[in-house]
Amino acid sequence: MNAPTDQRQLSARDMKAILGVTRALAAPFDLMTMLNEVVNAAKQVLDADRGSVWLYDAAADELVLEVATGIRPVRVPAGVGLVGACARKRQIINVPDCYADPRFDPGVDRSSGYRTRCMLTLPLVDHKDVLVGVMQVLNKSGGVFDVDDEVLAAALAAQCAVALQRVRMTEALLEGERMRQELEMARVVQMSTLPAVMPSLPGYDLFGTFRPAELTGGDTFDLAMQDQGLLVVLGDATGHGIAPALSVTQMQAMLRIAFRLGADLETAFMQVNNQLADTLPSDRFITAFIGLLDPSTHRMRFHSGGQGPILHFQAASGTCAHYKPTSFPLGAMRLSSLRPALTLEMHPGDILLVLSDGIYEYQDPAADEFGQQRVEEVVRAHHRKPVAELSTILLESVHAFGRGAPQGDDMTVVLVKRKAAATVHRTFRRRIDSIQEIFEFTAATFAREHVDARLLPSVDLTVEELFTNMVKYSPSSSAEVRIDMTRIEGGVEVTLTDYDVEPFDVTRSPDVDVNLPIELRKPGGLGLHLIRRLVDSVAYEYSTENRQSRITFRMTDAGPPAADGGADTGGANARD
């Protein structure tokens, strides 16, 4: 009964029949059609009256007979009955007289009124040796199934198994694709809640981006002009994927509505927190930064529920201040009071960086994290660039750091930069006569940048003294002297750059005694003496690499620091 299938040759006629079936089975049928095709092929090739195909459900270890679409399928555990035994042993079972075999269940015949005489049961095993199902053919026309039929059936079964498996896998792929398309829709909906275009705020450069680890993610951000000021939001719900995506999207929408209805920062924070606390599942919460920037005072007031660190790059010092959260994550528990909001002041060139922990905690293959220090390094190196570019550089740095390690968490970047005033510069020939052009340049810059004109004579004097020093002390250099001017709060910052010179720090030259009797007075050194009394600050830098001297001074209506006092008569402290 257990035919040694490879010991017999297929006849040319049989071969032709199988090839015909194979061709028919190659068509892209759905599963039900394919099952019918397989049964019809078997009936035809084996000259049988009826046939059926049971599919193997590996998860349940059962065999399933799809009777017809819409009717509940018949299920048989593997190992039970002829079908189950065939599946378990993966061998053909040829029963010439069913009613004489104890494994045969006559109940089926009783309910259908059909009389099963003989039956060939064969396993459907695909080319990868995976059990696909079991095929049964009944009642050989004019006799019983013989050994030749077994050989033929085995060859046919192999073809049918591959065809069925192909259809099943295709259907699984299609199901996966449907899921993927639904997630893609969810992604589109989530992304549509994010600002499509960054709001335009004069004097500011704004950028936000969200890079989910999966199709949807648990981060959100917002940048939007409201009556209360510029709203800046970053939210990060626990986990990533569709569930936290729903939570953060809900939070973002509630915040928008709260501010649209005129809520202040505290009210919005507390009410949204309390709503989330009431409705979020108890194991879920959202860390969130919520800030309002007043563009007229350049003050940003914010609350941070568990979201940190918050970095404030300060252009004046080139360093980052960092802030910790002001409260616990949103939705963790109801709030009845709130600590005061934190306030930070955005000076020209300053950047607020609110980044989700997917950036700080991005791991390289050795499980080292990107970390706050690397973020700060990137900002220090690229703070002058537009923030969209800074964001790209930051994300590229994170990926480069990861050296191919997959993104483990959602990454969101929100950048708010107060634009630095435009720096204007010109170069001047190294000769005293250039100071006329220099004065034209300073006056034009003052006019264009609306710098307080009362500062102009002092700025001119300082520039002239520094410039004439450069002309006098480095006459051998043929390079032009560059002057950069930048408007700063209440005044101006000026840098003179002298190329191809020896180092000479004029700021360290000794002060002159202005109280000497006239016969002992000499004009030399007065320039530096005056500069020290006029400027807010002056600094000298030398770069040995390109032999470059740079002197930068700042002059504002605030005046020089009190120690060198603007009202200082010079006479009072120079002698003592």
Add this chain to the structure above:
Amino acid sequence: MRDRRPQTAERIQGERMLAIDFGPDGVVVIAGRLDAAQSPSAQAFLDRVEGTVTLDCSRLEYVSSAGLGVLLKTQKRLLATAGRLRLSGVNRHLQDIFIYSGFDQIFEIEPAR
């Protein structure tokens, strides 16, 4: 007083140059900017004055250390012959510069009204 030396004022109007000349009543009128580039011409003029000289600074917009040097050299020379240089019509900014450089101790300075 300003209207008595209109030609001098007009010559420097809108220019970043220096003009120095005798006014009608014997004062020396200086107008414009006394910077490093203009100092030699101011020096050349002041080298020729004698005795007690009033320098009318009411149209002087600007002075740098190079200009202070010119004034100092002139004062030293005049003092040696019992003369001196008086500075009149000195604006606020120039006053600061003169005070910071100790020139208030070696010049008679009359502020602008």
